[in-house]
Amino acid sequence: MKVAKFGGTSLADAKQIKKVTNIITSDPERKVIIVSAPGKRHDNDMKVTDLLIELGEKRLNNEDVQDVLQFIVERYRDIATELGLDEHIVETIEKDLRQRTDYDPSHEGVFMDQIKAAGEDNNAKLIAHYLTHLGHRAQYVSPKTARLYVTDTPGNAQVLPETYDHLYELRNKDGILIIPGFFGYSKSGRIVTFPRGGSDITGSIVAAGVKADLYENFTDVDSVFSANPNVVDHPTPIKRMTFREMRELSYAGFGVFHDEALIPAFRSNIPVCVKNTNNPDGSGTMIESEREYSENPVIGIAAQKGFATIYVRKYLMNREIGFGRRLLEIIEDECISYEHIPSGIDDTSVILEADQLTKEKEETIIRRIKEELEVDDAHIEKGFAMIMLVGEGMHETIGIAARATKALAKENINIDMINQGSSEVSLSFAISEEDADKAIRGLYGEFFAAKDVLQ
């Protein structure tokens, strides 16, 4: 049994939805389907979810909502009509949207969550309806019916453990099940949405719950690439990679998945396949727990900008037991998380995402470091990018660091920080932001130029 998730662009209009239903019905194993809200049909288009956010905010500001509400209904009507569905389904959707708009807005987060969830929820109903219309045995399943329980934290739902057992019962349901992504229900019966990457999270949770043989994640790219296609021309597609590699890459700003979306699938060892709705016969990218890596220890290169470092220098710092802990305490007090802490004898740096810093926080941190740790110097530097080289067994392969640093030197890029050690699947560098793209290209040239497909 397979769980298949379809993203927004795969469901943007009737044409796309037809592709999707063909994909679904072409394989009887595709029994549980997770759908997103209709996405962009073209670059200047608006996602339904963004329209819903506009609707919700207008309502919160007591502005008139009729136009945008109608606009959303029309999106669904266009789809329904072109799919040859009767007006009935559109009325259902409009009724639902009006109900949500009239929902008590006193708690903003709760109000917005049930508004935002409308995109996926109604799309799921529409697609289930269409499949039935085509003569297939299909049904819409609400996360409520499936008892997909999550924490009662608006906009940041975390799945509750018992949910997995509930979802396993979906196996007993008949026909094709269409489940809306992006949200679950709190035990008190309230809709709560997942953080970024919402529908991917739902798919991953459901795949784990029903113990699927495969979780297919249909999107609009043929596969995961070894580097960002906006930076490198026609980067090598990755045919097979491990969970850990995927995790490191998506963490380091790889577009395909949000960082944590796949963890439920990882944890229950369900293989994930990334496929293209517009090219379903392509092999896509398989993500599994193990891979043969002897031929290509490095599988991908990622970059993320916007890092800052807090630099601290003090004589004999590393003889001072507790220094590092006290430094991290000060940073923790400002609710800031860090990435790396490269350290010398008399100095240390804390590398973190700069957007966590405000002028006030910076001042507090530096003042407290100077006062409480009596350091010789403490200051903050910004404008760093982290470049991450990812691959299983990279560290068993002698010479990777040499090739990487050589490639950067060839591009005349100064390395501000190298971090290798703990993680066995990555090697990361801090460089200045301006050099990020040049670095990616240089590293790509070194590790991939020769290869055509990574498997």
Add this chain to the structure above:
Amino acid sequence: MKVAKFGGTSLADAKQIKKVTNIITSDPERKVIIVSAPGKRHDNDMKVTDLLIELGEKRLNNEDVQDVLQFIVERYRDIATELGLDEHIVETIEKDLRQRTDYDPSHEGVFMDQIKAAGEDNNAKLIAHYLTHLGHRAQYVSPKTARLYVTDTPGNAQVLPETYDHLYELRNKDGILIIPGFFGYSKSGRIVTFPRGGSDITGSIVAAGVKADLYENFTDVDSVFSANPNVVDHPTPIKRMTFREMRELSYAGFGVFHDEALIPAFRSNIPVCVKNTNNPDGSGTMIESEREYSENPVIGIAAQKGFATIYVRKYLMNREIGFGRRLLEIIEDECISYEHIPSGIDDTSVILEADQLTKEKEETIIRRIKEELEVDDAHIEKGFAMIMLVGEGMHETIGIAARATKALAKENINIDMINQGSSEVSLSFAISEEDADKAIRGLYGEFFAAKDVLQ
């Protein structure tokens, strides 16, 4: 005005002491002299300090001390006789040793400190006597007279701030001043010895106190070398280096100085010159606050064995604000200091000197990490060496990391950890201990093979 310090081998016998007095009297600027106790005359010889420790321990165990006491007196008598000094000075030394032996042994640390200090103290008296005998204006100055005040911590004296002002008054004293190294006095008037590198510390403190133009550190090597001569054949001598370079190198197990000995001189910016008593006309190694480093960004390679890493893995660790701090807290509770903390997304390692770990501490740490931090994995690995590449402006010089990692790859050495970032003068690697020497030779070949002298 120069402060000159002479080590044990430079004062091991009359022949050496004659060289030393020639060096002292050949330059009227050499006004303040710090002396060690007589060291080894040949490989199988015993240092006077070690004989004194034997004497002290015998006394503490109420064993007979006459033989070893006489043996020590004979060491001084041989020197005195060969220098043509009268019996009087030897009697003074013997009387002093007997007094110290009769000192109240109830507080072991205090007793041993005043015994151990006898080697330097009597040697200073003897050399002052010899200089006068030769017709020079010279006098012995006790750290007590000089008010070289230190903390009352037996075996681990730390200089008190006011000491520097007291020492400045030495400028008013007449002739050549001979001061014993290795110890100071607590305010309560007790002798307290410095930790390892004791006489170097005294020299460094005195040089800072009298605001010397130069601190000459006479030892038995012509200079500081770019790598350990026991590992690399005839390593390139270093003609000029900075305090920071010296500090990083000596920290990383470079023989010449103990890690912290030079800090008082560093802090008051007094240039230090390392010279060879047996080749005083050699240029030696100058250690200053700045150097021209364009031609050779890397000045030395050091290695230290005996490191362990505590490896910790937990999903989403780096999203958990406070994780790192709590980890360090557990380690701190066991009074363990660490060197580096390389970190990935889901894992981190703490690299530390293995000799700090006991079986109990290891168990406590791992148990607490597992219980309190609920990690997926936590274990300790041992047998690592840290290799340190040191040089000012290394990080401004693009390609250093590339050359270093390439050299290690050429030697077929796997790199377990790379740390670059915080310190601007070093780049360090963790590798397995067996590879340490091979690594040094490989890096030496890459960075020094061509050069003859570094300046």
